[in-house]
Amino acid sequence: MSSVETLAYFLEEDSLRGVMRDWPEAMQLMVRLDGAGRCELLVHHRDEAGRVLETLREGLGDAAETLAVVPPVEGFATRRVRFSEEQQLLALAASTEGLSESAQDYAINYRFACEEGLDPEAVVGPRAKPLADEPESDLPQVAERRSARRQSQPEPEPRLFPEGFEAANDPDRRECSLVVAQLHGQGARVRLTLEPGALQGAEIPVVVENVGHSEDFGCFVLPRGALARWQPGAPLVIDMPQEQFPEAWAARFRKRTHHAQVSVTAKGIFVRPVLPEPAAPPEAPMVEVAEGWSLGRPLRAALLVAGMIVAGGGVAIGGNPFSVG
Incomplete structure (x- = not known):
């Protein structure tokens, strides 16, 4: 200080x-x-x-x-x-x-x-x-x-939904912004970038030291205060310590950039990392067809051969037309 x-x-x-x-x-x-x-x-x-x-x-x-x-x-x-x-x-x-x-x-x-x-x-x-x-x-x-x-207050009414779920028309839950984001490793930190397409290059990262995770580690949440003056559509960079993440996620973020789905509500900043699409298998090589080739000629030849085999099968006892000498 x-x-x-x-x-x-x-x-x-x-x-x-x-x-x-x-x-x-x-x-x-x-x-x-x-x-x-x-x-x-x-x-x-x-x-x-x-x-x-x-x-x-x-x-x-x-x-x-x-x-x-x-x-x-x-x-x-x-x-x-x-x-x-x-x-x-x-x-x-x-x-x-x-x-x-x-x-x-x-x-x-x-x-x-x-x-x-x-x-x-x-x-x-x-x-x-x-x-x-x-x-x-x-x-x-x-x-x-x-x-x-x-x-002295009355008992609360029975819940309609499981813990963590509420109706969207609840006045206290009307705030919701869906944000495009990216996650990647940045030194000893994990960096979350909101609206990466709008970055100007001079943004000062907001440091958030505490990260909460869902039971299956598929989603993490940050305090809503990290976005105190943020407006939807504006870029923002948030840095978090890597040790606040399970190594499985931290290793992925160090290796490559991941897209993320971000929901901003009055309760917090909910981030769902998106795993990259698996690489598509290589396509089978295309066979080059000679000019003038048509399906009819080999098909007719195949039918003729089949007819000969059937006919030969009918006289197989008397002799095989494909036998040699």
């Missing part, structure tokens, strides 16, 4: 809703990264952004001068963040279990505090959710209240 020891990156609701469709209105997420490698996610209301920053600066004490904020905020240092880095942060948020639900609970409690004239800080409390190894008891209290509310 060069001279910057602590980075506070604010992900706004529009970007978050691009990777989590049920992200609540007016809620934001601050991603805090420090030089020690620690990462924290802080859910908050957009009206609390200033208070969140001041609390963070006070907590840093003498190290507050090392704090940089993105997007820029007056009174704080900032730094340039590449597009690929922003995609990684969004992918991190999308892959954090329970984050969207925590934001929904926080939004409900924040709105209740405002409607009742209470101090939201006193009602909702700190919202830091560390990604370091911590016991479940250290998770925000709002998660416990969420569990209590869910126990």
